[in-house]
Each structure stands twice: as C-alpha cells, then as structure tokens.
Amino acid sequence: MRNLLPLFILMSAGLAADKAPVDELAQLDARELHNRGTQRLAEGDLAGAEEALRASLGRDIDPLRPPALHNLGHVRFGKGKTVLDGKTAGDVTELSIARSYLEAADADISDMKDQIELLDKAKAEGREPDYVPATSALGGGISTFRTIKKLIPKEEAMVTKRNGVVATWTRSVGDFRGAHELDAADAQAKANADAIEELLRALRRETDALEETIEAQRKKLEELRTVIQELIKRIPDDKLPQNAEGDEEDDENFLPPERQKPKSGKGDPKEGKPGEEQKMTEQEARGSLEGLKNEFGRKMPAGGQDGKGGNGGKPTDKKGKDY
Numbered sequence: 658m659r660n661l662l663p664l665f666i667l668m669s670a671g672l673a674a675d676k677a678p679v680d681e682l683a684q685l686d687a688r689e690l691h692n693r694g695t696q697r698l699a700e701g702d703l704a705g706a707e708e709a710l711r712a713s714l715g716r717d718i719d720p721l722r723p724p725a726l727h728n729l730g731h732v733r734f735g736k737g738k739t740v741l742d743g744k745t746a747g748d749v750t751e752l753s754i755a756r757s758y759l760e761a762a763d764a765d766i767s768d769m770k771d772q773i774e775l776l777d778k779a780k781a782e783g784r785e786p787d788y789v790p791a792t793s794a795l796g797g798g799i800s801t802f803r804t805i806k807k808l809i810p811k812e813e814a815m816v817t818k819r820n821g822v823v824a825t826w827t828r829s830v831g832d833f834r835g836a837h838e839l840d841a842a843d844a845q846a847k848a849n850a851d852a853i854e855e856l857l858r859a860l861r862r863e864t865d866a867l868e869e870t871i872e873a874q875r876k877k878l879e880e881l882r883t884v885i886q887e888l889i890k891r892i893p894d895d896k897l898p899q900n901a902e903g904d905e906e907d908d909e910n911f912l913p914p915e916r917q918k919p920k921s922g923k924g925d926p927k928e929g930k931p932g933e934e935q936k937m938t939e940q941e942a943r944g945s946l947e948g949l950k951n952e953f954g955r956k957m958p959a960g961g962q963d964g965k966g967g968n969g970g971k972p973t974d975k976k977g978k979d980y
Contacts, residue, residue, distance in 0.1 A: 682709060687716035691725050698728055703739070707732045723840035730832035730846065734853055737825040740818055745856055751815055752863060755870040758805050762877045765798040769884045776891040788896040795888050796898030802881045803900075803908060805874050812871050819864040826857050885911050 682690060694709030710732065713725045738745060772791040779786035833850035837843050889901065889911055902910045902917060910917055 682712045685712075687713050687718040687721050690716065691721050691728075694725070694732075695728055698732055698735075703732050703735050707736075723836045723843060723846075726832045726836035726839070727843060727846050730829045730836065730849060730853075733825050733829035733832060734849075737822040737829065740822050740825070746859055746863070749863060751812065752867050752870065755808070755812055755867060755874065758801065758808065759870065759873055759877055761801050762805065762874075762881055765794070765801050766880060766884050768794040769798050769888045773884075773888055773891060776888075780891075786891075788892055791888065791892055792896055792898050795885065795892065796900055798881055798885050798888075799898065799900050799911060802878060802885065803903075805878055805881075806909075809871055809874055812867060812874075816864055816868055816871070819860060819867075823857060823860060823864065826853055826860070830854055830857070882909075882911075889913075 682693075685693065690709050690713035694706045694713060697703075697706035697709060707729065710725050710729045713721060714729075741748075772794045776786045776788075776791055830850045830853050833846040833853070836846040837850065840846075889897065894916060897912075900908075902908075902912055
C-alpha cells in the first residue's frame with residue numbers, strides 16, 4: 658500500500674493539471690471587461706467583444722451600462738452585416754431571379770398548352786402533326802421545372818439566413834434604445850436605433866416577398882408538371898426531348914412507367930450488387946446439391962475424412978467464451 662501512495666499522488670496531480678483553465682473574464686472587473694470588449698470591437702473580433710461586454714453588464718455597475726449597451730449595439734449590427742456579406746440589406750437580385758423563373762414558367766406553360774391544342778387539332782383533322790415545336794416547348798418546360806425545383810432549397814436557405822439577421826438586428830436596436838434610455842445625452846445611440854429599424858423594415862419586406870415567391874414557385878411546379886405530362890401523352894417516344902427522363906439521378910422522370918427505358922447499369926434485380934453475398938432459395942440449393950452428386954458420383958461428406966485433414970466431422974475444442 659505504501660508503494661502505491663506516491664503513484665496515487667502523481668495521478669492526482671496529473672488530473673488536476675488536466676482541468677479546464679480558469680475563466681479569464683471572471684478575473685476581470687466591470688471596467689476591465691468593458692475596455693476589453695471595446696478593444697475587441699475595434700479589432701473586428703465581434704464574438705470576443707460580445708462576450709466581454711455581456712460579462713461587463715453582468716457586473717451591474719450602473720455607470721458602465723450605457724456605454725456597454727451602446728457598444729453591444731454595434732457588435733450585433735456588425736454580426737448581422739457579416740451574415741449579409743458586408744451589406745446592410747438583402748440582395749434584391751435573389752428575389753429578381755426567383756420572380757424571373759415564375760415568368761419563365763408561365764411562358765412555358767402557355768407554349769405547351771398551345772402545342773397541345775395544335776396536336777389535338779391535327780389529329781382531329783387526320784393530318785400528321787408537326788412535332789418539332791411541340792418537342793421544343795416540352796424541353797423548355799421540363800428545363801424550367803427542374804431549375805425551379807433545384808432553386809427552391811437555396812432560396813429557403815436565404816430566407817433562413819435573413820431571418821437570423823432580422824433577429825440579430827432587432828437585438829441591436831434594443832441595445833441602442835437601452836443605452837439612450839439610460840443616458841439621454843447619447844443621441845447617437847437613438848440615431849443608430851432609428852437607422853437600423855429602417856434597414857429592418859426593408860429586410861423584412863424583401864424576406865416576406867421572397868417567401869411568397871417560393872410558395873408561388875411550389876404551386877407553379879405543380880402546374881408545370883400537369884401540362885408537361887399532358888403534352889408527353891401526345892408525343893411519340895422517338896420525338897421526345899432528351900431531358901424527358903432526366904440526366905441526373907434526382908431528376909424527375911416525366912414518362913409514365915410503361916414508357917420509361919431501363920436505366921443503364923441496372924441488370925436483373927435478382928443478381929444484387931457486385932460483392933454482395935447472394936442467398937440461394939431452397940429450390941436453388943437442392944438443384945446445386947444434385948448437380949454436385951451427379952458430378953462426383955457420391956454424396957458430399959459432412960466433414961473431412963480421417964487422415965485427410967479436418968477432424969472427421971467432430972466439433973473442434975472450443976477456446977474462449979461462448980456467446
């Protein structure tokens with residue numbers, strides 16, 4: 658036991674050394690925290706500035722609260738601006754692109770409906786239809802459909818990002834308002850709050866408009882799908898555009914199942930994937946065994962023969978645990 662005591666002391670010392678370091682901010686008073694936060698803000702370290710300024714506010718030293726809140730307002734405004742890639746507003750180009758595809762979808766739907774009408778008219782009159790413009794209209798409609806479908810998740814990510822900025826800037830306004838309430842002489846805090854509120858109104862308008870456009874795109878996809886499927890019914894397989902079945906794995910195949918071509922690289926589904934263990938049915942197993950009997954003219958032994966390796970069918974001695 659005496660021999661183990663030094664080892665125990667060494668282990669205890671090692672564990673103590675592995676403990677987390679003491680919180681540096683906890684060792685600073687309110688003024689030191691405020692000064693550190695202000696310095697971090699000047700250096701562009703927004704996360705470090707926010708941490709120090711919040712810690713300073715937590716000390717409840719009244720004279721330091723107004724300037725700490727003022728600087729926190731700058732920190733949170735800066736964080737939102739960083740999310741917007743240094744801008745003070747959302748990119749209206751995003752909304753313009755989203756709306757432009759809605760217009761493109763309307764044009765494609767109109768073209769495809771015209772072609773449906775022309776094909777039906779030719780059939781009713783017993784004429785050979787002109788499939789070239791119909792194929793072109795169908796290809797354009799399918800292309801627009803797939804573009805919008807891939808665009809929607811990106812637009813939703815933009816909405817999420819903007820909503821985060823709205824929340825951050827709302828807190829920034831609260832910080833500046835709080836600083837002005839505690840120190841009426843801080844006119845700049847009030848001016849900052851007013852300016853950010855104006856930016857917030859514009860950002861909310863753009864974000865709401867983008868959300869409405871996304872919802873309109875979803876409805877437009879359903880309308881496009883319906884018209885695409887109707888036009889496909891009127892075009893023979895050899896006249897269909899190349900993109901009807903999709904070029905990528907996640908592309909929607911607009912052809913009905915009976916008109917879809919088997920995809921390359923897919924053989925008999927019973928064969929399974931290369932390298933995958935195949936399981937035989939009972940009938941297949943019996944057939945294989947009969948084949949072996951016929952080939953060798955005798956039954957296959959259950960185990961190795963004496964003197965020829967193995968253990969004559971006897972179980973081997975087990976070592977270790979049974980599980």
